[in-house]
Amino acid sequence: MQEIDFIGKLHSRTKRDYVGRVVEHDKAECAEIAKQYGRDYWDGERHLGYGGYSYDGRWRVVADDMAAHYGLKAGDKILDIGCGKGYLVYEFTQAVPGCEVRGIDISEYGIENGKEEIKPFLDVGSCAKLPYEDNSFDFVVSLGAFHNLYNYDLKKAVREMERVGKGGKYLCVESYRNEREKANLLYWQLTCETFFTPEEWNWILKEYGYSGDYGFIFFE
Numbered sequence: 001m002q003e004i005d006f007i008g009k010l011h012s013r014t015k016r017d018y019v020g021r022v023v024e025h026d027k028a029e030c031a032e033i034a035k036q037y038g039r040d041y042w043d044g045e046r047h048l049g050y051g052g053y054s055y056d057g058r059w060r061v062v063a064d065d066m067a068a069h070y071g072l073k074a075g076d077k078i079l080d081i082g083c084g085k086g087y088l089v090y091e092f093t094q095a096v097p098g099c100e101v102r103g104i105d106i107s108e109y110g111i112e113n114g115k116e117e118i119k120p121f122l123d124v125g126s127c128a129k130l131p132y133e134d135n136s137f138d139f140v141v142s143l144g145a146f147h148n149l150y151n152y153d154l155k156k157a158v159r160e161m162e163r164v165g166k167g168g169k170y171l172c173v174e175s176y177r178n179e180r181e182k183a184n185l186l187y188w189q190l191t192c193e194t195f196f197t198p199e200e201w202n203w204i205l206k207e208y209g210y211s212g213d214y215g216f217i218f219f220e
Contacts, residue, residue: 001202001205001206001210001211001212001213001214002213002214003198003213003214003215003216004069004170004213004214004215005215005216006062006065006066006069006170006172006215007062007143007172007215007217008215008217009061010058010059010061010062011217016184016188016219018183018184018187018188018219019187021047021187021188022187024047025047030047030048030190031190031191033048034048034049034190034191035190035191037105037106037107037109037110037191038107038108038109039109041107041109041190042084042085042107042109042110042113043113048190049190053084053085055085055087055090055115057091058087059087059088059090059091060091060094060095062088062091062143063088063091063092063094063095063096064091064095066092066095066139066141066170067092067095067096070139070167070168070170072092072095072096072099072138072139073096073098073099074096074097074098074099075098075099075100076096076099076100076138076139076167077099077100077101077102077136077137077138077139078092078096078099078100078101078102078137078138078139078140078141079101079102079103079104079132079136079137079139079140079141079164079165080092080101080102080103080104080141080142080143081104081127081130081140081141081142081145081157081161081171082104082105082106082127082142082143082144082145082146082148083103083104083105083110083114083122084105084107084110084114085110085111085113085114085115086103086110086111086114086115086118086119086121086122087115088103088141088143089101089102089103089115089118089121089122090115090117090118093117093118101118101121102121102122102123102132102137103118103121103122103123104122104123104124104125104127104130104131105122105123105124105125106124106125106126106127107124108124111123111124126153127142127145127146127149127153127157127160127161128149128153128156128157128160129156129160130160130161130163130164132164133164134163134164135163135164135165135166136164136165136166137164137165137166137167138165138166138167138168139165139167139168139169139170140161140164140165140167140168140169140170140212141169141170141171142161142170142171142172143171143172144172144173144174144217145171145173146158146171146173146194147173147174147175147192147193147194147195148191148192148193148194149193149194150193150194151194154194154204154208155208158205158208158209158210159208159209161210161212162209162210162211162212165212168212168213169210169211169212169213170212170213170214170215171210171212171213171214171215172214172215172216172217173194173201173214173216173217174189174192174216174217174218174219175196175197175198175201175216175217175218176195176197176218176219177197177198177218180220181218181219181220182195184219184220185219187219188219198216201214201216202214
């Protein structure tokens with residue numbers, strides 16, 4: 001297991017009004033709507049989620065970096081757990097010509113409105129029970145999904161990620177290193193169910209048998 005930052009450069013581009021997120025709207029109501037993972041979450045108002053999530057090519061650099069780091073090549077099978085609309089899945093097809101891709105997400109809306117070129121390779125389903133055979137994929141990635149799980153499903157999801165992957169693995173979750181980042185995370189998040197420091201995440205992943213790499217999103 002190794003900590004690697006693949007998405008910090010993207011995360012830092014967004015400016016966030018943490019306090020405004022709490023005081024300008026009913027945060028509890030917003031979270032209830034966001035956790036339905038429907039149109040409001042993906043393409044509704046910003047206080048309910050993404051505020052409109054359309055393809056803009058931002059994930060290409062992530063796919064390029066991961067492909068280089070893990071030595072991905074034509075013929076490799078790649079799975080994105082919690083793929084949303086499949087933009088990273090699509091970018092892997094561009095970064096690694098000839099690879100085979102698959103994406104899975106709990107959101108029916110996200111999959112139905114996925115990037116057209118790779119929609120046939122996107123599935124609706126739970127990361128706690130993946131519909132794939134053992135050792136099916138050469139690389140498995142999950143960005144921003146596992147912190148949305150309760151502990152009992154988190155354990156299942158980590159073990160499922162291990163089960164279907166036979167090569168490199170990488171997951172990234174939201175976390176905090178100090179009280180300021182903890183407060184900002186609590187203010188900003190809409191769908192988190194697990195709130196752990198990096199040290200706690202590291203311990204949990206080892207306890208659950210995870211063998212891949214990991215990274216964190218911090219709200220500074």
